[in-house]
Amino acid sequence: QVQLVESGGGLVQAGGSLRLSCAASRRTISTAAMGWFRQAPGKEREFVATISGSGGSTYYLDSVKGRFTISRDNANNTVYLQMNSLKPEDTAVYYCACASGPGIRIREVQYDYWGQGTQVTVSS
Numbered sequence: 001q002v003q004l005v006e007s008g009g010g011l012v013q014a015g016g017s018l019r020l021s022c023a024a025s026r027r028t029i030s031t032a033a034m035g036w037f038r039q040a041p042g043k044e045r046e047f048v049a050t051i052s053g054s055g056g057s058t059y060y061l062d063s064v065k066g067r068f069t070i071s072r073d074n075a076n077n078t079v080y081l082q083m084n085s086l087k088p089e090d091t092a093v094y095y096c097a098c099a100s101g102p103g104i105r106i107r108e109v110q111y112d113y114w115g116q117g118t119q120v121t122v123s124s
Helices: 027-031
Strands: 004-007 010-013 018-024 034-039 046-051 058-060 068-073 078-083 092-099 111-114 118-123
Touching: 004 092, 018 034, 018 092, 018 118, 034 068, 034 078, 046 068, 046 078, 058 068
Parallel strands: 010 118
Antiparallel strands: 004 018, 018 078, 034 046, 034 092, 046 058, 068 078, 092 111, 092 118
16 A cells, blocks of 8 residues: 655745645655646546656646656655646646556556645636
8 A cells, every 4th residue: 555645735826836745655656657636626637747667757738848847756755746837727636646557647547546635726
């Protein structure tokens, strides 16, 4: 079992930045792909970004490319999502997820473990 705990969410003005962190309970994430998803009020959860187990490959939702950066620190079992130039439409609960294999993946069903989420609110 892997427990994931997100942190770093909050309220920020449009154009601002936040860095989300996802701390894992076990070192197994060092070989697993990790992802960030988000769910806005009244909408389905959507993929945001993913990173391979080695950190060598990443993939992003088109609307966040160039603004968000996913990274990982396997020595500390932590994954990050740096969010810059935030927009009101980025407002959502952001979830961290851990897959069972190393390759990047964008579908929810491809992830086995999920955190509880952290709220990000961007004011206009």
